[in-house]
Amino acid sequence: MAAVFLISxxxxxxxxxxxxFCIPTEYTMHVERRECAYCLTINTTxxxxxxxxxxxxxxxxxxxxxxxQDVCTYRDFIYRTVEIPGCxxxxxxxxxxxxxxxxxxxxxxxxxxxxxxEAIKTNYCxxxxxxxxxxxxxx
Numbered sequence: 001m002a003a004v005f006l007i008s009x010x011x012x013x014x015x016x017x018x019x020x021f022c023i024p025t026e027y028t029m030h031v032e033r034r035e036c037a038y039c040l041t042i043n044t045t046x047x048x049x050x051x052x053x054x055x056x057x058x059x060x061x062x063x064x065x066x067x068x069q070d071v072c073t074y075r076d077f078i079y080r081t082v083e084i085p086g087c088x089x090x091x092x093x094x095x096x097x098x099x100x101x102x103x104x105x106x107x108x109x110x111x112x113x114x115x116x117x118e119a120i121k122t123n124y125c126x127x128x129x130x131x132x133x134x135x136x137x138x139x
Contacts, residue, residue: 022049022072024100030125031095037086039125044080044099047072051105071108076101085130 025048032039053069077098087093 022103035091038130039127047103070105075104
């Protein structure tokens with residue numbers, strides 16, 4: 001019985017490493033506008049994980065479209081809009097952001113995804129923070 005369990009665990013680990021792992025993942029982002037008094041902390045979901053990909057050796061002989069690799073990207077998503085507190089009347093206080101409902105491994109669509117290799121590390125607040133929780137902001 002123990003041997004069957006051990007073999008099952010090893011097989012599961014081996015398959016888990018070989019298969020794609022691309023799922024909605026919790027993410028906290030900070031949003032602020034220069035004109036507004038506060039920074040808003042938003043909890044959302046993004047697509048993150050690993051996708052199976054292969055690098056082709058004969059790159060010189062293939063068209064450019066054949067060289068793209070799969071990334072973890074949105075399958076289904078919705079946009080939510082929040083109001084950044086402390087904005088003057090002449091500044092639009094609204095900010096819209098995507099919420100991942102499901103993810104897939106596929107080509108990166110620059111219409112709604114950031115496809116750069118490494119994101120710029122600017123996810124912090126320089127102003128007093130407010131949190132956005134289920135439709136209302138709290139101190």
